Structure formats: C-alpha cells, structure tokens
Amino acid sequence: MGLVVQKFGGTSVGSVERIKKVAERIARTQAEGHQVVVTVSAMGKATDELVALATDISDAPPKREMDVLLTTGEQVSIALLSMALMELGVKACPMTGWQAGIQTDSIHGKAKIEHIDTAHIQKALNRGEVVVVAGFQGVSPEGAITTLGRGGSDTTAVALAAALNADCCEIYTDVTGVFTADPRMAPKAQKLQEISFEEMLELANLGAGVLHPRSVECAMTHRVPLVVRSSFENEEGTWVKEAEQMEEERQVRGVAHDLEVARIKVMGLPNRSEHLTLLFNKLANAQINVDMIVTSEHEDERINVAFSVHQDECEQACEEIQSNRDELGYLNVISETGLAKVSAVGAGMVSHPGVAARMFTTLSQSGIHIKMISTSEIKISCVIPQEKATQAVQELHTAFGLDVKTDELATVR
C-alpha cells in the first residue's frame, strides 16, 4: 500500500472514450491498494482553441488574462475524469490548482511552484478518494490564477509527488517509454528499462520531448522516482531514478538529436573580454537562447566566435549583432542554417574517455563533417549538416551498442 501520483497528458484525455479508459486504469491502481493522486492536462486541442479565441481579440493577449483563460482547459478535464471515476464507483474529488494548494510566484504564463499546501489533498485521501488535480496551474500570493508554462502538467505531477512524499510518479503519455533514440529516426531504437535523472535531464534538454526538463530537475532534486509509460498499452515503461540505484551503468544511454539548428560566426571580434560579454548580453536581452559557443584565434589581437541558436532565432540574432556593429567592433558576421545537433548521453562517459573519440571516428568514417563540438560530463554534442542527421543518429546508435535489447546486453558486453 503506497501513494502513487499519476499524470495523464492531453492526448491521453483527448476524448470522452479516452477519459473513460484513463478512469479504468486509475480504478485498477486504487484496487491494488494504493492511494492515488492524478494530474491531468487539457483535452487534446482544447488549449489551441482557447489561444485562437484570445488572438482573435488581441495580437498580444495580456498574460494574466491568458492564465485565467487557459486554466479552464484542465478544469474541464478534472471534472470529466472525476465523473468517469464516479461512474465506475470510485470516489473522486476534482481540484483546481488553487483548491489543491499549489502556490506559485506571480510570473504569469511561466510561474514556478513555490509551495504546495497539501492539507486539502490529504483530507480527501483520508476519505478514501482519488484526488484529481488540474495540471499546469496554481495561484499567486495575490490570489491570481497562474500557469506554469511549457511542460507544466509534468511539473505539477512531480511537485505533488515530492510534497506528498509519494512512492512514485507515473507519467502516462503516448509513447511506451524513453528510447535510446527517436524511433522515427533510428528504427533499431530500444526502449530503456531505466535511466538516471542526470541522463534524462540531458536528453530532455537535447530535445527528447517525452519529459520536460523542469519536471526532471524537480524529480531529481526531490528524489522522486519517475516512470514514463503508455496510456494506451499495458507494457512496462522506463524508470527514471538515481544513478546509484541503477542496475547497470552504460557508457552511452541514448542518442538525441535536434534538427533546427543554426550557426552564427562573428569574425574578428576584438580580443577583449568586454566585447565578448557585450555580444552575449545583447543576445540575452533580445531573448535569444545561445546553445554551443566556440572561439578561435583570428589575427591582430582579434578572435572568431561561433555559436549555435535555434534556426527560428537566427535572423533576429544576426540583426541584433549587425545593429550593434560599431559598439562590438567586429569585422564580419556569417550565418548558416540547415544544421542539426546529434548528441550521445551517458553517465558512464566520465570513466570511459574513449566515447568522444568513438563519436568523432564514427561520424568522420561516414563522411559527416563536424562543424561544432560541445561536451559535458555525461554528454557529447556535434553540430553537423541537417541532411546527414538521420544517418548520424543511426551510425552512432550502432557504434555505441544501442541496437541490442537491454535484456540481451549481458551476453553482448
């Protein structure tokens, strides 16, 4: 008998039929003897429809009012799911963010959870009810309705699990778990039985859409075991947990990719730290996210700076740099789109220095030109031409021994 937090995303509650299926799954969990707290997102396209209404009224709808508008989507879901549970004879209690005691800061549109007052939830659990909490939302110190921004419902689930000291947090989604690579890119991708928080965080940051980085970070901080599994199928999912509790360490756990990368080279920047600071401050103030940064020597006490950005922000970044040409004092700026980033992630990298070498060898043997490199303790990323991305993911997947099913690994290694 334990306490389980379950999260169901928009696809999982996308229709009345699916809501009924979700209710059946929750009922089974309760029947197994668990206390259950559920977090749900808005139904399928509900949020998009609400956004469309708002943009019909204003080109830039005010954020506080957007929060009032969008939170109705999850409120509809908690009402319908609670009804479906009661229809199955399961006692349920729907709670909006403010009713569940989810207290956030006042940054509308991307609020952070500051504290969860669990008294109301605990009372309902003590009455034997399944508590159905609206994801993605909370209430500010001023009593205003807030939303948590992207990935918000995952974060709600993990934060609830942490506050309630739950035994685990189950994230139900439209895939069966976390894979060694995107199966659409690498047909031999295998579902992982387990992955460490650190590895998952890197993968999430590198574009694996299955979990939002913020929710992984929250789970890691509060040591909440996560499991990612399918709402539609019954197979085991992927456990995300602490590295020391993992059964086996692998040099490379997975290969991630991002197909929307651009590179900007600023040539001949004066080699003084204030110019480098100024350059990246200008970009930060323009809300442009810079990813990888590489510098190299030019001549005459100047340097070249190359960095990568999301391709949608490339044009704006170049304009920002060009409009500050006099102040920055560089000679030339060049941008290049049509690039991709492939990354290998694995906690075992730290103790196996050969991983980087194997990555470069694999790519160069396949004739793939590496344009930028960046590394962390558990990750190596390379920027390459976009049209080579699929090939690169597949070659790396094979080279790092990921084509084999996890349970066959003992034999292979």
Added chain:
Amino acid sequence: MGLVVQKFGGTSVGSVERIKKVAERIARTQAEGHQVVVTVSAMGKATDELVALATDISDAPPKREMDVLLTTGEQVSIALLSMALMELGVKACPMTGWQAGIQTDSIHGKAKIEHIDTAHIQKALNRGEVVVVAGFQGVSPEGAITTLGRGGSDTTAVALAAALNADCCEIYTDVTGVFTADPRMAPKAQKLQEISFEEMLELANLGAGVLHPRSVECAMTHRVPLVVRSSFENEEGTWVKEAEQMEEERQVRGVAHDLEVARIKVMGLPNRSEHLTLLFNKLANAQINVDMIVTSEHEDERINVAFSVHQDECEQACEEIQSNRDELGYLNVISETGLAKVSAVGAGMVSHPGVAARMFTTLSQSGIHIKMISTSEIKISCVIPQEKATQAVQELHTAFGLDVKTDELATVR
C-alpha cells in the same frame, strides 16, 4: 460619479465580435466617470457543449463535478472580455466567483449566495480597474466551486450591486426592455419605461423570460434599481424600481401568458383537511409544482379539487394521484392538457376593483371560456384553451389600454 453593475448574458458575449462591442460599451460607461463592475455569462452555446460532454460520460453526472465543469464557461468569458477591455486601453481585472468573494451554501447546481466579501473587488475598483466577475458561480464553505442554477448570472449581478451599494444594476440582454406583452403574441406591445419590483416579480413568475424571478426578488429586498436594456441597440431600456418612486401608477402594467398549462381535477375527495393536505404533500414530494388551486363542493361530504401544473408534469402528477387512490379516497381523476394561462399584472389593481370584471367581460365577449381563475393583489390569471391564447392576449392588451405608447398616455387617460 457612481458605481454601476452591468450584466451581459450569453447572447451578448456569444462571439469575439460581440465581446468587443460589449467592451466598447463598458469603456463608454467608465469614460462617463463611473466605477464599473461587470458580470458575464458563458458564451452562447458554451454551456450546452459542456453539458453534452458530461452526459457522454454519465447519464446523471454528479452535481459537484458539473459545477466544476460548467463554471469554466464564465471563466472563459471574463478572460476574453478583460482582454478586449485592455485592448481598448481600459484597465480590467477578471475574477472568478471565489476570487470575487461570492460565498454560497453547498447545494451544488442551485446554490444560494450567502455573503459577498467585497474586499478584493473594492481594491481593484480603487486601482481604477473595471472588475469583470464570472456570473452564475461561487464557492461553498468547504471551498468547493458552486453554481447558482437558472437565472444565476442575473442574480450575481443584483447581489453584487446590493453588496457594493451600487447606484444601479444594468441587465443587458437581447431585447430592448420589458414589454406590456410578448411582442410575438401582441404586435401592439409597448416597451415600458418603468415597472415596479412587485409587478416585475409577478411578470417574471408568469413566464416573462427577460429577468429571472430570483434576481428581481433580490433587487426588491435590497432596493437595487434595475434597468433592462439591449446589448445591441442604444435605446433606453425599462427601469425596475420601487413603486413609490414611479412616476405613474397604472391599473394594468402588462399582460403575460404561459402556453404550457394542464389542469387536473380530483373529483369526490373526502371533505376533511387531512385529505387535502395529503394530496398536495404527495405532489410536493414528487417535485411537482402546483400553480392554481380551486375547490368546489361535490356531494356526501366530498369536494372536487382542480389545480393547474406545467403540462410536462401532468402525466407524472396523475400517476402519483392514482397510485395513492386508496389512501386519498377520491372517486375519480380527470386531466386536461392544451391549456394556457393569461394574466394581467398591475400595482394599481388594488385600488381599482373593476379590473377583474373588465378581464372576464373581455374574454367572454370574445367567446373565450375561462376554466380557472386566480388572483393576487396585483395580478389576475385565467386558464383558457391554448388555441385562444394569442387572441386573449391581444384583446386584453387593447382592453387595458396598453396598445398606446407610454408617452401618449397622458392624453388618453
């Protein structure tokens, strides 16, 4: 400079375009120097769509969950209307029921407002904001979301006006005011400039859909002047106010009708009060609303009891009576559908005893058979055959001098 509460119904906020029009009207009111609190209903068909989702899940959706579901409709409206106001440069603050301090009892689906804690609204008004409150909703002592049931948004508006001590409460709707009769029935119907609370309450109870009886009762109790006017046109509406403040008293202010009436006659009931009590207790326990009651003598210490009900409840009422035949001890029961009720309402009736006589004369001269009569101090109602209803309304409208415009009356009388 005063405080005005404005209420806009579902038709008035039925589309983004209409919401923008409503915002313009509110902006004008504020520009005239008033503080403004607005109450809105859900957009057009929004509530029906939510109900359809719920009934897809459950044949009898639980009421607490229905309240969580339905209140999202008004929440969408307050968000969009606030955005539209801000787009016009008007500072606005959207508030759900719980944010506006609307405290109700715990009867889900038809809660009553017990108290309004206006502190949050007052603060926003002091900041110079237009406060946009979700109608039809509140919060129970347990912190659950409640709805006020039918006519709820009108009641929210009036209760807010009372709690805030507003100068008046404006009800914007899809008609231009309260008419002397339904213009679809009586083409010569005139818009009234004013009507007393008591008269309006009778008209509302008699089926004039423009205001819900509960909101009129609330306005009467708290002496809140009401005005009913069109959201779409700029003409003056109808003022609903205290009788002593009215410019002129009229014998008959308006003619109302109800086309869905049935009559049930219980023949030969034992003439003892416990049998009469038992009969109407049985009907009340079966949730059947009895309207008019007439008794007449039978023979052998028995009486005949005739009463009217809504035609949809006629069959159930007869079954209830027949299944208790032994206990009630009556001889026979007869029902008749296809009836209508026409009523004349006017505060001046008390001092003009000729009104009843004129009503009966008019109907009988037109060959309309009167099946039942009921009177109050300011109302006379007659049950007649349904197919004569239109004719009856027109004849009475003429007979009571209502065909003439209000401002021409001075000459006529």
